[in-house]
Amino acid sequence: MHTDMDSIVDCYDVEYEHNNFGYNNKQWIMDNVDVYDHVTKVIRYHPKYFEHYIKTHRYLMYDDGPLPFTTRHYLAIIAAARNKCNYLVNLHEKEFLAEGGDTKWLNGLEFIPQKLRAIYDINKILAHRPWLLTKEHIERLTKGTNSWSLAEVVHAIVILSHFHSLSSFVFSCGLNQELDASLKNEPESPTVSEPEPVIKPSTTPPFIQRLKLEQQRMHQMMKEQEENKKILQQSNSQVLMNGVNSDNIEMLMKRMQDLSDKKKECSETELSNRFKNVELQAAQLTSPADVVIVNISPSISHYVDDPNYAYQDFARRGAENIPHTFRIQDYSWDDHGYSLVNRLYNDVGFLLDDKFRVAYNLTYKTLAGRQNVDTSKFRRAIWNYIQCIFGIRHDDYDYGEVNKLLDRPLKTFIKTACCFPDRITKQDYDSILVELLDSEKVHVNLMILEAKNQAMLLYALRELNR
Ligand SMILES: CC(C)C[C@H](N)C(=O)O
Numbered sequence: 001m002h003t004d005m006d007s008i009v010d011c012y013d014v015e016y017e018h019n020n021f022g023y024n025n026k027q028w029i030m031d032n033v034d035v036y037d038h039v040t041k042v043i044r045y046h047p048k049y050f051e052h053y054i055k056t057h058r059y060l061m062y063d064d065g066p067l068p069f070t071t072r073h074y075l076a077i078i079a080a081a082r083n084k085c086n087y088l089v090n091l092h093e094k095e096f097l098a099e100g101g102d103t104k105w106l107n108g109l110e111f112i113p114q115k116l117r118a119i120y121d122i123n124k125i126l127a128h129r130p131w132l133l134t135k136e137h138i139e140r141l142t143k144g145t146n147s148w149s150l151a152e153v154v155h156a157i158v159i160l161s162h163f164h165s166l167s168s169f170v171f172s173c174g175l176n177q178e179l180d181a182s183l184k185n186e187p188e189s190p191t192v193s194e195p196e197p198v199i200k201p202s203t204t205p206p207f208i209q210r211l212k213l214e215q216q217r218m219h220q221m222m223k224e225q226e227e228n229k230k231i232l233q234q235s236n237s238q239v240l241m242n243g244v245n246s247d248n249i250e251m252l253m254k255r256m257q258d259l260s261d262k263k264k265e266c267s268e269t270e271l272s273n274r275f276k277n278v279e280l281q282a283a284q285l286t287s288p289a290d291v292v293i294v295n296i297s298p299s300i301s302h303y304v305d306d307p308n309y310a311y312q313d314f315a316r317r318g319a320e321n322i323p324h325t326f327r328i329q330d331y332s333w334d335d336h337g338y339s340l341v342n343r344l345y346n347d348v349g350f351l352l353d354d355k356f357r358v359a360y361n362l363t364y365k366t367l368a369g370r371q372n373v374d375t376s377k378f379r380r381a382i383w384n385y386i387q388c389i390f391g392i393r394h395d396d397y398d399y400g401e402v403n404k405l406l407d408r409p410l411k412t413f414i415k416t417a418c419c420f421p422d423r424i425t426k427q428d429y430d431s432i433l434v435e436l437l438d439s440e441k442v443h444v445n446l447m448i449l450e451a452k453n454q455a456m457l458l459y460a461l462r463e464l465n466r
Pocket residue numbers: 362363364365366367368375376378440441443444
């Protein structure tokens with residue numbers, strides 16, 4: 001019988017062949033397939049990135065490190081709960097219990113030790129307004145009785161930003177809705193007093209099924225390509241485009257090409273104005289955020305304090321008297337963040353660095369079924385736009401490119417995924433970039449995950465450094 005597990009592994013064979021990755025850790029990944037939850041399975045559709053994701057995830061949550069295992073899972077819970085991501089909360093409640101965690105803690109923030117409670121402010125600020133973190137927030141933790149060591153603080157911050165950004169990924173793929181539904185069809189989850197040692201997903205949600213089908217289709221196409229390249233070109237448009245008008249993609253390709261051909265020198269002031277312009281437009285994107293609806297499900301509300309605290313657009317940040325632009329030339333991951341985090345929490349910087357690099361550079365040189373496309377301009381625009389939403393400016397980048405390459409619906413999607421992830425619905429996911437394959441949309445969502453994660457870490461590490 002062809003089991004769920006078999007077909008997922010098959011899909012990976014397809015992806016490996018298709019992308020021709022020089023990746024040699026396949027056996028390890030295959031051996032561990034049954035312990036992965038649904039979200040991790042979706043990430044596995046990009047094996048080159050997945051290798052670094054899973055290494056980091058395992059290091060943060062299960063390897064030797066400054067914080068006890070139960071604390072790590074509790075941090076995952078409060079980070080996911082801030083983003084209203086029920087799926088990740090439930091998952092880490094189970095893991096928390098499996099590590100022997102105190103069941104009382106799952107009754108909510110009032111039941112946890114003072115030391116752990118003390119980090120909640122950092123969790124809240126990091127989740128929504130990381131630019132407001134100050135060294136005083138960190139000092140409050142590291143001084144006095146029950147204090148945190150710096151290594152513990154760094155471990156906690158890395159876990160918190162990992163789960164804040166992972167929550168964005170869950171919602172941006174439209175998975176929370178699906179997983180909620182599929183969890184309801186699963187057998188009763190264990191009660192608090194009966195921890196389940198290993199998380200074994202049973203039913204496969206429709207989104208993962210769709211990805212699988214897409215992979216199979218790609219596999220079939222690759223075979224055909226070897227036999228007859230001409231037939232392939234036809235099937236690219238017929239099979240992959242699914243009858244969708246491809247004008248948008250042609251236009252995007254033309255714009256990317258134009259930008260690569262015409263490299264215009266731009267004055268510093270002009271570059272700075274273009275950044276401000278994109279930032280201002282991002283603030284003006286109509287987002288449901290303007291209406292404050294606090295809608296936290298009762299199953300996670302006990303992990304959330306101050307539920308009205310949310311993302312704030314830069315235009316309103318001015319009122320807080322915060323210089324809002326974070327300039328990468330003053331504090332960058334490569335030159336500063338990476339070495340600091342490495343020093344304080346042994347070698348995690350290497351793992352994060354590899355993961356960021358792969359997420360930033362990942363490409364299959366494809367676009368909506370077309371082969372050999374240089375998508376670097378498009379991907380860079382997405383990455384920098386995400387960080388712009390968090391007030392981060394890459395000084396050498398011309399933000400005019402963002403406006404040429406990203407249309408308004410895509411920008412709205414990105415902003416919502418970063419700042420109000422729970423407001424993304426499956427329909428939002430379906431309605432943007434309609435010409436792209438699902439695996440390409442997941443690719444965009446992985447960039448949202450990592451660019452956001454890096455943005456949060458940059459703010460936190462800059463303050464730690466002070
Ligand atoms: C996000 C996608 C447009 C990326 C593209 N498929 C690439 O391989 O570069």
